[in-house]
Amino acid sequence: MSKISALPPSGFRDFNPEEASARQNLTDLIGRVYLSHGFQRIGMPVMENLSTLHGKGGGADNEKLIFKVLKRGEELNRALAAGEGAELADMGMRFDLTLPLARYYARFREGLPKPFKVFQVGSVWRADRPQKGRYREFVQCDVDIVGAKEIGAEVDCIQAILEVFQAAGLSGVEVHINDRRLLAALRGSATEAQWAEALVALDKLDKVGIEGVEKELNAKLGAVPDGIRRALGAPEIANFESVHSESTGSIAEIVRLLQAAAPDTKIVFNPSLVRGQDYYTGTIFEVRHPELSGSLGGGGRYNRLLEVFGAAETPAFGGSIGFERLFLLLQEKAAAADTSNPQIFIPLLAAELRAPLLALASELRARGIRVDIFPDAAKLKNQFKYADDRKIPYTLLLGGDELARGEAKVKNMAQRSEETIALEPRTQFLDKMETLCKQ
Amino acid sequence: MSKISALPPSGFRDFNPEEASARQNLTDLIGRVYLSHGFQRIGMPVMENLSTLHGKGGGADNEKLIFKVLKRGEELNRALAAGEGAELADMGMRFDLTLPLARYYARFREGLPKPFKVFQVGSVWRADRPQKGRYREFVQCDVDIVGAKEIGAEVDCIQAILEVFQAAGLSGVEVHINDRRLLAALRGSATEAQWAEALVALDKLDKVGIEGVEKELNAKLGAVPDGIRRALGAPEIANFESVHSESTGSIAEIVRLLQAAAPDTKIVFNPSLVRGQDYYTGTIFEVRHPELSGSLGGGGRYNRLLEVFGAAETPAFGGSIGFERLFLLLQEKAAAADTSNPQIFIPLLAAELRAPLLALASELRARGIRVDIFPDAAKLKNQFKYADDRKIPYTLLLGGDELARGEAKVKNMAQRSEETIALEPRTQFLDKMETLCKQ
Numbered sequence: 109m110s111k112i113s114a115l116p117p118s119g120f121r122d123f124n125p126e127e128a129s130a131r132q133n134l135t136d137l138i139g140r141v142y143l144s145h146g147f148q149r150i151g152m153p154v155m156e157n158l159s160t161l162h163g164k165g166g167g168a169d170n171e172k173l174i175f176k177v178l179k180r181g182e183e184l185n186r187a188l189a190a191g192e193g194a195e196l197a198d199m200g201m202r203f204d205l206t207l208p209l210a211r212y213y214a215r216f217r218e219g220l221p222k223p224f225k226v227f228q229v230g231s232v233w234r235a236d237r238p239q240k241g242r243y244r245e246f247v248q249c250d251v252d253i254v255g256a257k258e259i260g261a262e263v264d265c266i267q268a269i270l271e272v273f274q275a276a277g278l279s280g281v282e283v284h285i286n287d288r289r290l291l292a293a294l295r296g297s298a299t300e301a302q303w304a305e306a307l308v309a310l311d312k313l314d315k316v317g318i319e320g321v322e323k324e325l326n327a328k329l330g331a332v333p334d335g336i337r338r339a340l341g342a343p344e345i346a347n348f349e350s351v352h353s354e355s356t357g358s359i360a361e362i363v364r365l366l367q368a369a370a371p372d373t374k375i376v377f378n379p380s381l382v383r384g385q386d387y388y389t390g391t392i393f394e395v396r397h398p399e400l401s402g403s404l405g406g407g408g409r410y411n412r413l414l415e416v417f418g419a420a421e422t423p424a425f426g427g428s429i430g431f432e433r434l435f436l437l438l439q440e441k442a443a444a445a446d447t448s449n450p451q452i453f454i455p456l457l458a459a460e461l462r463a464p465l466l467a468l469a470s471e472l473r474a475r476g477i478r479v480d481i482f483p484d485a486a487k488l489k490n491q492f493k494y495a496d497d498r499k500i501p502y503t504l505l506l507g508g509d510e511l512a513r514g515e516a517k518v519k520n521m522a523q524r525s526e527e528t529i530a531l532e533p534r535t536q537f538l539d540k541m542e543t544l545c546k547q
Numbered sequence: 548m549s550k551i552s553a554l555p556p557s558g559f560r561d562f563n564p565e566e567a568s569a570r571q572n573l574t575d576l577i578g579r580v581y582l583s584h585g586f587q588r589i590g591m592p593v594m595e596n597l598s599t600l601h602g603k604g605g606g607a608d609n610e611k612l613i614f615k616v617l618k619r620g621e622e623l624n625r626a627l628a629a630g631e632g633a634e635l636a637d638m639g640m641r642f643d644l645t646l647p648l649a650r651y652y653a654r655f656r657e658g659l660p661k662p663f664k665v666f667q668v669g670s671v672w673r674a675d676r677p678q679k680g681r682y683r684e685f686v687q688c689d690v691d692i693v694g695a696k697e698i699g700a701e702v703d704c705i706q707a708i709l710e711v712f713q714a715a716g717l718s719g720v721e722v723h724i725n726d727r728r729l730l731a732a733l734r735g736s737a738t739e740a741q742w743a744e745a746l747v748a749l750d751k752l753d754k755v756g757i758e759g760v761e762k763e764l765n766a767k768l769g770a771v772p773d774g775i776r777r778a779l780g781a782p783e784i785a786n787f788e789s790v791h792s793e794s795t796g797s798i799a800e801i802v803r804l805l806q807a808a809a810p811d812t813k814i815v816f817n818p819s820l821v822r823g824q825d826y827y828t829g830t831i832f833e834v835r836h837p838e839l840s841g842s843l844g845g846g847g848r849y850n851r852l853l854e855v856f857g858a859a860e861t862p863a864f865g866g867s868i869g870f871e872r873l874f875l876l877l878q879e880k881a882a883a884a885d886t887s888n889p890q891i892f893i894p895l896l897a898a899e900l901r902a903p904l905l906a907l908a909s910e911l912r913a914r915g916i917r918v919d920i921f922p923d924a925a926k927l928k929n930q931f932k933y934a935d936d937r938k939i940p941y942t943l944l945l946g947g948d949e950l951a952r953g954e955a956k957v958k959n960m961a962q963r964s965e966e967t968i969a970l971e972p973r974t975q976f977l978d979k980m981e982t983l984c985k986q
């Protein structure tokens with residue numbers, strides 16, 4: 109057999125046990141926090157019909173990044189025979205979790221609770237050019253409330269997201285809040301097309317700074333529109349009341365309630381916040397962290413998106429955690445205690461000891477202890493190397509002699525100490541091991 | 548905007564909150580059991596280069612079922628220009644978890660523990676014709692030991708799989724065990740080609756019965772080979788010792804050890820078990836259940852597979868749980884207690900009560916209680932309908948009057964009873980709610 113490359117496709121990642129465990133623990137934590145707020149988990153396929161993925165009014169940028177799935181069998185033959193311009197694919201990988209949610213809601217809305225509080229933790233795929241820190245498969249963690257129009261939805265979603273950061277031990281996050289209606293009201297005498305260009309430029313503020321935004325606007329529009337000047341100025345909410353009081357009232361109330369719920373978190377009004385997705389219709393927010401360029405999460409109100417799939421106008425608000433960035437930040441900080449590594453290692457000193465050692469391992473597992481027993485009666489040196497490599501804290505040495513004497517040698521691998529413990533009474537032995545493993 | 552279909556692609560499924568939660572709980576349980584045996588979680592992309600997916604010697608049947616991912620940009624243009632026969636796809640969706648594991652092992656083997664005990668819980672995709680109970684996206688739960696040659700690997704993996712069924716509350720499973728070397732030794736005077744045909748026919752025993760197998764063999768080979776007659780006969784291991792004593796010795800020892808570890812489970816030698824995948828080299832097993840046609844899981848030893856990616860011959864054994872079938876069986880039995888639904892519902896009686904109610908909800912959540920607070924100050928009737936629809940067991944009624952009096956009305960929704968509880972001292976109130984929710 110010829111040798112084949114052992115690498116994953118470009119832009120995709122393999123996760124080693126440490127990473128895979130830590131990622132799993134983080135998604136578990138996110139699920140727990142979202143559930144604690146009453147959000148319900150739903151599940152959807154990773155691929156959707158292309159007609160679904162092309163359905164959204166906005167999001168055109170993401171549509172270009174769809175990984176398409178080739179048609180099969182007769183359908184593929186027909187498409188190939190049809191020649192240039194024929195669609196060769198029938199499905200595509202989802203590029204976000206919002207569009208599938210919109211489809212889900214349209215499909216099942218009659219039977220869903222009103223409002224529908226929902227979350228998803230899952231992978232999405234984008235055919236971006238691979239580069240450092242940007243992957244073609246990554247995890248999103250969305251939380252949405254469909255069918256609620258007041259700011260309670262905003263506060264519930266954003267608070268749940270903040271609690272995830274808190275539960276993960278990450279301090280120092282900031283929440284920036286704005287409203288699309290306020291940005292629209294800032295348009296003034298600019299034409300719609302000019303204003304769209306202006307917002308695209310403003311959206312780059314993070315990357316290019318104020319000067320960069322002004323430069324782009326001068327180049328494209330010949331001047332910096334007044335509304336953009338105001339958005340770039342002091343973020344005093346009072347200055348914007350005359351522009352769109354409904355927005356400023358709602359922003360002020362959201363800030364007040366979130367601040368009460370998360371007193372240690374900086375919650376601010378940010379009139380220059382745009383958020384690229386064009387389906388937002390009201391509140392928008394972004395979570396930032398001083399040690400990170402770009403955002404740790406964000407979202408907004410999208411009261412029109414669901415119409416795409418035939419639902420009547422339905423108010424909806426949602427947010428998402430940037431899982432990959434959060435994971436990176438947490439990895440750079442002290443890693444949490446590992447709750448997945450085995451706690452006890454049992455070497456196999458001779459093949460005929462399998463039965464009693466397997467029985468003992470089962471009893472320990474029944475106490476909630478993770479026990480790893482070596483599968484081969486290999487050289488003891490190799491078995492100990494294995495336990496060392498896996499950093500298993502305790503080794504239970506049980507040879508034929510020990511078993512005959514009814515005792516086990518318990519080695520503490522970190523302290524290189526050893527203690528002999530009687531196997532009977534069995535309850536006492538198991539209690540002792542349980543106590544050891546909980547230390 | 549025109550209306551777009553709200554259905555997922557054919558053969559794919561949406562999971563409602565109840566299903567999505569139950570599926571999540573089952574994958575969590577499987578992860579816990581596998582970890583308790585010292586297996587390590589790894590993670591890999593859902594798509595692989597086509598060269599990787601085509602790499603396996605066997606598994607040709609599954610290769611035909613690959614969902615292929617269309618090339619993009621210039622590469623696609625080049626492929627289209629090259630005309631007929633050019634490969635239009637560069638990647639494909641994984642159709643199992645074993646081949647990616649083989650790639651992973653080849654890539655990282657230098658730094659991995661020896662043996663490498665590993666598990667994966669993840670989706671795979673097959674472009675099968677959709678039909679009842681057969682889906683194009685489904686979950687597999689694999690457990691493997693790479694680099695161990697003795698039967699300890701067999702026992703460890705199969706025992707872990709049996710513990711999953713036990714932990715999930717499923718009784719009545721049976722384990723059938725055979726050995727590919729024994730099947731090979733039964734060949735007798737048949738040619739290799741004839742024997743391959745004979746095993747394909749034998750593999751259908753479950754579906755077509757003994758008569759069906761004999762009929763196919765008579766049609767294809769003109770007779771039923773002696774070895775097949777023996778395999779279809781009495782499963783007395785003693786009758787097969789003369790055929791291949793190494794296999795029968797190993798099977799007997801595996802049965803003995805598993806039987807000791809799982810005394811209530813039927814563990815049997817089954818000389819007619821084939822398992823379709825042609826990469827198996829030794830022990831093969833299958834888990835069955837009387838209420839199910841087909842298998843609940845299975846696997847085997849594959850000592851040659853890793854050579855595909857350039858590793859030297861490496862002994863390996865692995866097994867897999869048929870997640871979708873297990874889930875179906877469990878659903879048909881009594882569903883487990885729901886650990887994801889909210890426990891307390893707080894209606895919002897007036898918008899100005901948001902701040903105190905949010906604060907109270909946070910305090911309850913800090914006690915580990917799942918609390919759902921209504922986002923809008925909607926009609927109370929609608930709010931109660933929501934709590935009913937979601938089957939939330941307790942409602943905490945806190946209007947302005949109740950807050951002023953420092954008390955809450957706690958409604959038990961199932962019993963339609965109501966009790967007034969003082970909000971202070973706060974610790975006492977929270978204790979009371981915690982006790983209620985734990986009942």
